[in-house]
Amino acid sequence: MANKNKKYIYGIYDDADAIMDSVHKLRGQGVEIHDCYTPFPVHGLDKAMGIKRSNLTIGAFLFGALGCTLAIVFQLYVMAADWPMNIGGKPNDGYYPSFIPVTFELTILFTAFGMATLFFIRTKLIHGKVEQLVDPRQTDDLFVLAIEEKSHNFDKEMVNRTMIDGGALEIRERELEK
Amino acid sequence: MGHSHTVHLTEERYSMTSKTRNILFGVLALGLILTIIGIFQAQGAAHHEAAEHSALVSTETGVVSADAAHHGPTWVSRLWANLLLNGWYTLIIAMAGTFFIAVNYAANAGWATGLKRISEAMGHYLPVGLVIFLLIVFLGGDSLYHWRADGIMDENSPNFDSIIASKGWFLNSAFYYVVAPLLVVVFYLFHRNFTNMSIREDKEGGVGFFKRSVAFSGAFLFLFAFGFSILSWEYIMSVDPHWFSTIYAIYNFAISFVCGMTVMTMITLFLKSQGYLSFINGEHIHDLGKFMFAFTIFWTYIWLAQYLLIWYADMPEETVYYYMRLDGNEGIYQFQFWANLFLCFFIPFLALMTRNAKRNPMWLYLVGSIILIGHWNDLYLMIMPGVMQEHASIGLLEIGMPIFFGALFVFIVLKAFEKAPTFPLKHPYLEESVHHDVGP
């Protein structure tokens, strides 16, 4: 790579439908969408951009299974293996229905926090991170369509025109260090 | 997302193909034949067992033999018990149809509008189901319910049972012959009202019918909650007349709804495969699958609430119920008891977990069948130990009869479905249902 920096073109919109239309048109012309920044989740925009459904659910399932297993093993260890006690005549030699509530709670706990951690890692969200905004109003009422300027046969003219025709309020360009 | 496509809806009517009819009649006949062979089989088995048993009883105490004499389950009780099981099973599935209509109105939900006629058709099984059910309990009551035995509430009779006598204010003919059946009639009147309004809405349009349906739904749900409780206490819980559980009606409701949603999903898939309801797509199927999944968990929750609390408190008057299904009754129910948890919970829970599973028709047919077999087994465990004690077994009778009832149910529902357009043409939420999207 000769150029270390990445160049981006941004189209700024004030309407969710307009940005959606532009994404459809640009994708129809073979342009890859780098990202869209929106103040709220625009329904279907991810599909339009060609983002695949997240696999976080698999992670969630695995964490849940882990929590469930740990809870079962731990309760068995405490109640049956390490220090069996006779409390109120309840059996203490295996897994009994009275262990189900704690098993359930730990399954949920592990699923929730495991999945959330994966989410934060995957989306690179972390406390103290300084945000990279195109426009401060992109978290208020503006929608930003970002396209990376690729070196090979990138038709900047066409991209700009499509965005302006699609209702973009303005076009900005920026170079970011990689 | 092509958010500009317009769906053209054409009024369509279902008509049962001769192939469907022939298959249904075939299955119906198969069920009937199996049932009849099963009856003979049961007769044979009962004679055989009676010969063995009489030898045993004569050596035991008088209490046991007196009990056996008055309540010795025969092949007749087995037949009635099976009829009760399947009659109740199909009846509560039909009720789930009406319930689903009402709950969607009450919750102001739009997505299922396109499926409304299917739930309406399911509810149309109610009158047939009620007649069959009443025939069963009225004619077979003496074989089914121990509390109906002669002199059981009469202090001077040798047959007197003080615990059962103390329930005489509820377990009596007034509730048995009048109140409980009337409740189902009321449910059906509500159902008729819903469907009539829906048909008139097709012709006249406007939101008036919608608003009235919402009001009726509130009233129906209120009545249903109380009525369904009384029904399940009177006809099913009283099979074990000594035993009691406050959650019992909710348990029955859980079975009703999870099976109702499963049946609805399967009928929807069938109708789609026949080329009807083309606007019902993966999104709706996905949501139906979610209902199957969610209420599988709900059923498990209710099952566990009952089992865990009774197990934990360990009071004899309650644990007897589980004892009779595990170690008691010579342990004949033990396998089915544990298998039940797999059929009704573990398998559907794991099988319906992913998004793709809830959108795959063949998979839904398969898991749906497991759920339906599972809850048949569930009801078997609720009814058989009370009626048959250690004399129950699974033969051709137990296999044939659900096949017969199932085919009958599907036939009546599909016939009812023929009578109206396949979806409510002018329901104010129809358009929402057409454009339904589950989201992430």
Add this chain to the structure above:
Amino acid sequence: MSYESPIREPLVTGGRTASDVTAEICRPLENKPSKLWWLGFTLSIVCLTILVYTLVRSSFEGLGLWGINKTVGWAWDITNFVFWVGIGHAGTLISAILLLFRQKWRMSINRSAEAMTIFAVFCAAIFPLFHMGRVWIGPVWALPLPNALGSLWVNFNSPLLWDVFAISTYLSVSLLFWYLGMVPDLATIRDRAATPIRKFVYRFLSMGWDGSTRTWARYEVVSLILAGISTPLVLSVHTIVSMDFATSVIPGWHTTIFPPYFVAGAIFSGFGMVLTLLIIARKVMGYENYITIGHLDAMCRVILLTGSMVGLAYITEFFIAWYSGVQYERYAFLNRMAGPYWWAYWSMMTCNVISPQLFWVKKWRRNPNFIFVMSIIVNIGMWFERFVIIVTSLHRDYLPSSWVMYSPTLIEIGIFVGTFGLFFTCFFLFAKFLPVINMAEVKSILPGKAHSHEAEEVKQPDLVTQ
């Protein structure tokens, strides 16, 4: 893509645009608090002081200051514990169950209801903790620590321990859900921040959120799964609370319907509290366009539904107590109705079962003043329900020689009043420093031009009648 039937009430009124939403929801955060806020906050702090005072005395002088005795060992404290935990349930219900059922009206009330959940759980936790007597060591005994470190291993057969796990899981998962839902809004506040401190704090909290669609896509999946697992979680919490009672062999406590019945009651009471708070908040903060009469109507329907479910459970319990033929069960229920605590029982019945039936009348469901009164009645009723269950079942036990009456001491009353102080202090701080309404979600349901364009296209069902 979603289509809204024209007969649905708009969820946001007054023609608000996305930037209006931002401006209006951020207003309390960016301006000095009003006099009303200060008044309420001061009052709450006063109550909070009472809490601190009564708890300190209870810890130093011991639980002899409470009215509990040998027969009635659980009374005021556990009543309040269950009362507060129950209130917490509405928050998770609104954000999780209503999300699964696609009830869009939840969007403008879920944030405050979730906050309420968390604060209510704080209040609830106080009671069992201080009932342990030695609060500096009791919580350690509730942790699963090996024998060498504490007393002995905890007893996993005990429903009280299940409660420790349930409540702490519930609190932490609710906090996570609440915080995760707030991250995009915190970013909005960050990007409007005028002072460096505000910028710094909200930048830290918002984790560098930039509204990327790639993030949103994953965010929605995570929210949905969290909602999916929070639904059984919220059911499990009150289920396990109910098992504190139902696993015992005490008449009136041991009954299998307790789990779903407690859950319905919890939702009922929670919605009572949500209505109390939101009717004030929408008025004081001027959010009538976001929390509309339609929202109140929907919540009243939930009250009606859950109130009727609770009524069904009361009747079922009574029915089965009679049906069972068990003399102790029968006596327990007779004693509730006609024993010395009859007034508590009939207050409960009136407030929980009879009064919610007034919500069948649509006009009343849409009258904020009427709803406000009703919401308080519901709260009173649900408090009495727990009191009735706990005290009437205990005060006349199997041994008539130990029958006693229970009445709270001033210290106990002080703790209860004090928890309201804690609850409202937290709520006032929340209303000042965090966005009370979920801005991002509300923006997505604005009936603005983004949607009207779509609606025009499919306004009338395109039906070809043959």
